[in-house]
Amino acid sequence: MSDEIKPDELLNKIDYGPTKKSEPASWMDTSTQIRPGMYCYAAKAESVETLSLPNARPWNPLEDDWKLPDNWQEILHQGIKERLEKFRTFKIFMDVCVRCGACADKCHFFLGTGDPKNMPVLRAELLRSVYRNDFTTAGKILQKFPGGQRLNGARPLTLDVLKEWWYYFFQCTECRRCSVFCPYGIDTAEITIMGRELLNLIGLNIDWIATPVSNCFQTGNHLGIQPHAFKDMIDFFVEDIEDVTGVNVEPQMNIKGADILFITPSGDVFADPGTYTCEGYMILFKYLKDKYDLNVTWSTYASEGGNFGFFTSHETMKRLNAKMYAEAKRLGVKWILGGECGHMWRVINQYMDTMNGPADFLEEPVNPITGTKFENSKSTKMVHITEFTADLIKHGKLELDKSRNANRIMTFHDSCNPARGMGLLDEPRYIIENCCDHFYEMPPNTIRELTFCCGSGAGLNAGENIELRMAGGLPRANAVKYVHEKFGVNSLGTICAIDRAALPTLMEYWVPEVEVCGIHELVGNALILPGEKRRTEDLRFEPLPGVEPEEEEDE
Amino acid sequence: MNQKYLIPLTAVFLLFLVAYTGVEGAGLQWFFGIVFPYVAMIAFLAGFVYKVLGWASSAVPFRIPTTCGQQKSLPWIKQNAIDNPDTSTGVFVRMVLEIFLFRSLFRNTKAAFNKNASNRLSYSWEIFLWLGALAFHYSFLVVILRHFRFFTSPVPSCIDMLEYIDGIVQLGLPGILLSGVVLLAATLFLLARRIFDAKVTYISQAADYFPLFLIIGIAATGLSMRYFTKVDIIDIKTLTMGLVTFSPTIPESVGGLFYGHLFLVSILFAYFPASKLMHMGGIFLSPTRNMANNTRAKRHINPWNYDVETHTYEQYEDHFREKMIEAGLPVDKPLDKKE
Numbered sequence: 001m002s003d004e005i006k007p008d009e010l011l012n013k014i015d016y017g018p019t020k021k022s023e024p025a026s027w028m029d030t031s032t033q034i035r036p037g038m039y040c041y042a043a044k045a046e047s048v049e050t051l052s053l054p055n056a057r058p059w060n061p062l063e064d065d066w067k068l069p070d071n072w073q074e075i076l077h078q079g080i081k082e083r084l085e086k087f088r089t090f091k092i093f094m095d096v097c098v099r100c101g102a103c104a105d106k107c108h109f110f111l112g113t114g115d116p117k118n119m120p121v122l123r124a125e126l127l128r129s130v131y132r133n134d135f136t137t138a139g140k141i142l143q144k145f146p147g148g149q150r151l152n153g154a155r156p157l158t159l160d161v162l163k164e165w166w167y168y169f170f171q172c173t174e175c176r177r178c179s180v181f182c183p184y185g186i187d188t189a190e191i192t193i194m195g196r197e198l199l200n201l202i203g204l205n206i207d208w209i210a211t212p213v214s215n216c217f218q219t220g221n222h223l224g225i226q227p228h229a230f231k232d233m234i235d236f237f238v239e240d241i242e243d244v245t246g247v248n249v250e251p252q253m254n255i256k257g258a259d260i261l262f263i264t265p266s267g268d269v270f271a272d273p274g275t276y277t278c279e280g281y282m283i284l285f286k287y288l289k290d291k292y293d294l295n296v297t298w299s300t301y302a303s304e305g306g307n308f309g310f311f312t313s314h315e316t317m318k319r320l321n322a323k324m325y326a327e328a329k330r331l332g333v334k335w336i337l338g339g340e341c342g343h344m345w346r347v348i349n350q351y352m353d354t355m356n357g358p359a360d361f362l363e364e365p366v367n368p369i370t371g372t373k374f375e376n377s378k379s380t381k382m383v384h385i386t387e388f389t390a391d392l393i394k395h396g397k398l399e400l401d402k403s404r405n406a407n408r409i410m411t412f413h414d415s416c417n418p419a420r421g422m423g424l425l426d427e428p429r430y431i432i433e434n435c436c437d438h439f440y441e442m443p444p445n446t447i448r449e450l451t452f453c454c455g456s457g458a459g460l461n462a463g464e465n466i467e468l469r470m471a472g473g474l475p476r477a478n479a480v481k482y483v484h485e486k487f488g489v490n491s492l493g494t495i496c497a498i499d500r501a502a503l504p505t506l507m508e509y510w511v512p513e514v515e516v517c518g519i520h521e522l523v524g525n526a527l528i529l530p531g532e533k534r535r536t537e538d539l540r541f542e543p544l545p546g547v548e549p550e551e552e553e554d555e
Numbered sequence: 556m557n558q559k560y561l562i563p564l565t566a567v568f569l570l571f572l573v574a575y576t577g578v579e580g581a582g583l584q585w586f587f588g589i590v591f592p593y594v595a596m597i598a599f600l601a602g603f604v605y606k607v608l609g610w611a612s613s614a615v616p617f618r619i620p621t622t623c624g625q626q627k628s629l630p631w632i633k634q635n636a637i638d639n640p641d642t643s644t645g646v647f648v649r650m651v652l653e654i655f656l657f658r659s660l661f662r663n664t665k666a667a668f669n670k671n672a673s674n675r676l677s678y679s680w681e682i683f684l685w686l687g688a689l690a691f692h693y694s695f696l697v698v699i700l701r702h703f704r705f706f707t708s709p710v711p712s713c714i715d716m717l718e719y720i721d722g723i724v725q726l727g728l729p730g731i732l733l734s735g736v737v738l739l740a741a742t743l744f745l746l747a748r749r750i751f752d753a754k755v756t757y758i759s760q761a762a763d764y765f766p767l768f769l770i771i772g773i774a775a776t777g778l779s780m781r782y783f784t785k786v787d788i789i790d791i792k793t794l795t796m797g798l799v800t801f802s803p804t805i806p807e808s809v810g811g812l813f814y815g816h817l818f819l820v821s822i823l824f825a826y827f828p829a830s831k832l833m834h835m836g837g838i839f840l841s842p843t844r845n846m847a848n849n850t851r852a853k854r855h856i857n858p859w860n861y862d863v864e865t866h867t868y869e870q871y872e873d874h875f876r877e878k879m880i881e882a883g884l885p886v887d888k889p890l891d892k893k894e
Contacts, residue, residue: 014668017753026559027757052864086859088613089842095606096837099763101748101755102659102684105666111676121758138829151562153760179621183653183660183688184834185843187621217866218874227875228882254885300884301871314616315863322865330868330887349848350619354855376627376641380851391629421619423626423639423848430632445664445678449623449638478676 005037005467007509010474015114016105027122028129028155032164034061037467040170040460043210048203050214051316055203061166066159072202073157077134079198084135089190094131096184097124103178103188108452109171112471117168120178120188126165127195129155166204169195171468173457174311174343175416180449192458197313205312209459212308216320221266221304230300233269237279241524244541246533249286251298254331258297259368261328264339264385265306265497268518274500276539277340277518283527284389284520287398290530292369296337302327305344306497310351311459318355321347324382325356335365336382340518342457342496345384345424346417353380370395384418386427386495389523393434400526402437404538407545408491408522409438411483413476413503414451415496425449428495428519435522440487446479456502469502470509477510484511492516560750563765567772567819574818575811587814588794589803595821602828607836616857618850621843627852641849650845654838657692660685687748691741695770697721697734698777705795729781739774742767766832769823776816786813 024030039061048056059067069075084091099121105111109118116122132139133154142148149155174189199205212222219226225233231253238250252258264281268274288294302323309316328336338348353359362381365374372391374383392398410432418424425448432439446452455472483489492503492514503516525538536547577583624635636645637652652658665681668674701718704710722730746767749759780786790806791813797804827833839845872879872886879886 011670011674014670016666016668025757084613086614086616088610088615088840089619091613092610092837092840092842095610096831096834096841098831098834099755099758099760100660100684100688101752101758102663104754104758106664111666111668116754116757119754119758125758136829150558151761153762176621179843180623181659181662181664183657184838185621185653185659185841187619187843190619190843220871226878227884228878231882231884256885300879301868319863319865322863326865326868348851350850351617353850354617354857355860357854372629374629375852376849377851379854382851387628390632394629394631420621420623423622423624423635424628425625426632427628443678450662475676478674482675 005470007470010112010467010471013114013471014112016110027116027125028150028153030117031160032117032167034163034167036062036464038171038465039167039468040206040208040462040465043203043205043207047207047210047214048205051217051319053203053205053210053312053316054201057203059203061163066163066204068162068202072162075201076157076162076198079201080131080135083194083197087190087194089187090194092184093124093186093191094128094135097121097128097186099125100183102181102183103186106178106181107188108173108175108177108455108475109468109472112455112474113468117164118171123168123172123188124186124191125153126161126168127191129153130157130161133157162204165195166199169199170206170460171472173416173453173455173460173472175453175457176420177416177450177452180420193310193314196311200313200316206459206462208462209308209311212306212459213312213316213320216304216306216308220299220301220323221269222306222308223266223270225266225269225303227300230266230269230303234282234298237275237282240541241279241283241539244535244537244539245283245529247286247529247531249282249529251282251285252295253298254300255295255297256331257333258295258331259334260294260296260337261302261331261333261335262296262298262337262339262385263302263305263324265341265344266304267306267497267501268339269303271501273504273516273521273540274497274518276521276524277500279539280518280520280522280524281339281385283524283529284398287527287529288369288392292397294368297331297333299327299331305339305341307344307347308459310343310347314355317347317351321352322356324348324352325359325362328359328381329361334363336362337385337388338382339385340495340497340520342415342417342498344417344497346421348380348382349422352382367391369397384424384427386424386431386519389520390427390430393431398523399528400435400523401528402435402526403546404525404535404544405436405522406438408436408517409440409487409489410436410491410493410522411440411442411480411487411489412447413442413454413480413492413494413499414447414449415494415499416451416453416457418495419449419451423449424495428493431519432493432522435519435526438487440483440489442479442483446475452476452479454496454499454502454506456506457498461498461502466505470506473502473506474510476503477506480507480514481511484514490514493519493522495519559759559761560764560768563761563768566765567768570822571772571776571815571819574815578814579811584805584809584814587818588805588809589798592798592817592821595825599824599827602825603833603836606828606833607840610837610840614858615842615846616859618846618848618855619842620846620848622848626848640847641852642847646845646847650839653844657685657688659844660688683744684748687741687744690737691745694734694737694741698738698774701732701734705792706799708792708796732781735774735778735781739771739778742770742774746771762831766823766826766830769819769826773816773819773823776812776819780812780816784810784812786810 045056103120172192179187215224268278285296309320364378452475622639624638627641664678
């Protein structure tokens with residue numbers, strides 16, 4: 001971390017005027033320099049092999065030779081052609097952009113780096129320029145005349161162009177913020193998805209995506225946690241929770257005939273502060289089991305809610321996602337409950353049923369405790385845990401002691417995917433308001449559908465691209481800083497596992513006084529378990545507000 | 556950078572001159588007044604249909620609307636039924652607002668970074684692009700509708716009415732029609748934005764300047780005919796009526812300026828399907844806007860969905876059975892006794 005760029009240095013680099021005097025006036029004339037700190041390491045060969053994806057070999061983006069197949073241009077040409085037929089989005093988005101520039105300053109990567117190729121319109125133009133050259137009649141005619149290509153804003157697919165694609169399609173977190181502002185709804189996430197899918201055809205993935213995908217496929221989760229280790233980790237949480245509450249909350253694992261299968265990102269099992277959110281789920285399920293006899297089971301086979309296949313290709317997404325329904329079917333549960341995660345919910349909400357449904361072996365989800373029918377998920381049969389918990393709270397089914405979170409002055413970060421690929425906005429807020437006394441919103445241009453990405457989504461949460469992540473997260477951090485200074489906000493709530501992994505680093509960098517927590521961590525702290533001892537500490541083993549620290553030393 | 560707008564500007568000038576001199580010098584009225592307008596119209600219609608059918612022939616494998624508000628969720632949570640619609644009515648309203656009022660563009664903000672003082676990023680509402688775009692599109696629409704007086708006989712009363720409203724600000728003689736003036740002003744504004752806003756300059760292509768110059772040329776020639784040089788409207792209508800009734804004639808007294816105007820219009824029509832101007836058709840088909848966010852409630856079918864190879868539970872258990880049993884996890888098959 002010592003060679004890491006300092007916040008002030010990073011801020012000094014920001015300049016939204018795209019044309020520097022020293023640089024060519026046209027973006028097509030600026031060559032791409034792949035700069036350390038801004039890119040992720042190449043996919044390891046063995047990870048690419050696990051799923052039999054093309055062109056597995058060791059390679060290094062900094063070297064000239066990327067070890068591409070000889071006919072890579074042909075593969076990509078065919079790949080584009082096929083996708084233009086398979087995806088109306090792609091075809092329309094290639095044709096209709098008028099370059100009005102409304103999206104330009106909406107991207108967190110542009111706002112944080114000032115790099116003009118991070119303007120969503122230019123990110124798409126990287127692909128469009130080749131599309132215009134190779135796939136439009138005008139392009140085919142104009143390229144026969146000298147200067148015609150340039151006049152058309154077109155260019156052939158050269159190795160430099162390919163490298164530029166790779167560099168910039170892995171500088172997009174598929175957050176869709178630009179799409180909100182586009183008068184035609186052009187969605188850069190969709191363009192990036194296509195771009196990455198094409199790059200994967202010739203083996204150009206990054207390792208921070210390829211290895212989790214490989215792990216998830218083989219072991220059931222991105223982190224490659226094997227079943228016994230998964231169980232160990234959960235047992236460890238059981239012990240911690242018992243220390244805090246005096247109650248043994250041991251969950252059910254791989255149990256057939258449970259009412260509900262629960263799936264959450266493995267990040268929640270693996271790293272702080274996600275672990276506290278995980279403990280929150282466990283406390284909630286124990287409470288529901290004791291009070292209402294609701295049986296929730298976890299699964300080690302489907303132990304991953306997230307889906308890095310989504311950042312690889314539609315096919316890989318489908319291959320990883322298939323586990324959810326397969327496991328629900330094997331265990332014979334009624335329906336599936338999903339944990340707090342961002343892109344996981346984009347996949348569940350907009351892709352899962354289409355790809356791997358119909359889930360006719362499951363029941364239309366009903367909350368057995370409140371009788372609420374989850375009408376909005378009657379086909380997919382998967383309910384978001386904040387929908388579930390909000391419903392329980394609304395019906396007065398949870399006994400919550402808000403004062404245990406009194407030390408938290410909260411704000412809430414809407415994660416990109418639940419916000420712009422689902423619209424899950426008020427459910428988590430309702431839970432926060434019922435678990436905490438102090439809640440302040442960030443400025444309106446930075447929340448709900450206008451929320452800013454953490455800067456590390458879509459598989460970019462690696463260590464080697466830290467400058468990119470800190471720059472991309474600047475708009476989010478800047479808004480947190482604002483409420484921190486104005487209202488004394490000290491806690492940033494979120495419903496995404498990538499956020500819980502990425503935002504602590506981001507906060508440490510830009511607003512060190514703010515902690516990151518999941519929403520069900522708040523629930524876990526506030527929920528009064530039947531038979532619990534008098535709590536003196538929260539799930540982080542920090543003294544509860546209003547509790548004298550001496551008391552602890554009494555024993 | 557200069558090239559990007561100098562070439563389109565020159566091209567529009569040359570196109571005008573070609574028609575003007577072609578008529579005034581070479582007497583090619585039949586070409587610029589009859590042949591080319593027909594060719595352009597055919598290119599426009601065929602190209603437009605071809606393009607839209609091309610889009611429509613591509614599959615819509617997933618329902619992926621961009622949601623811009625609260626989803627339909629629990630009954631007591633208020634849904635934003637327009638920005639996050641779950642019904643076709645909601646989608647219809649969303650599309651109407653998008654197509655007629657440019658709702659997404661209305662949201663536009665401008666980001667500013669206040670370096671040093673507070674290091675604060677701020678976002679202010681930026682309405683001028685929306686206003687400019689709206690003024691441009693509506694004035695253009697009114698201008699086009701008004702021109703139906705040249706293609707209908709008798710002129711329908713709604714066209715008369717429109718022209719009456721358009722001329723409500725009574726100034727000078729002949730009375731000012733607002734739409735033409737607004738069209739020219741709005742187009743100049745959009746052009747100025749491209750030239751003077753550094754970010755927009757950087758992303759602009761020749762293909763962005765060309766239609767602007769073309770429309771400026773069309774508006775300028777049109778306005779000058781109406782207000783300055785004056786042309787014989789009766790003769791022009793003879794020509795235009797000849798075109799729509801497929802019995803083309805070339806009247807005597809119509810001069811080069813009119814043919815220049817007509818030629819630029821024809822170029823615009825012919826160019827339309829091959830250009831970004833097709834956003835007019837595309838906006839209707841954009842899957843992030845024209846679909847309901849109800850994929851969890853109603854299954855969407857992917858026409859090319861295919862089976863994929865997965866890692867099954869059986870394979871998984873075979874791999875980890877021993878460890879699972881050791882950890883006390885239930886398994887489907889007992890451990891092989893042989894080992």
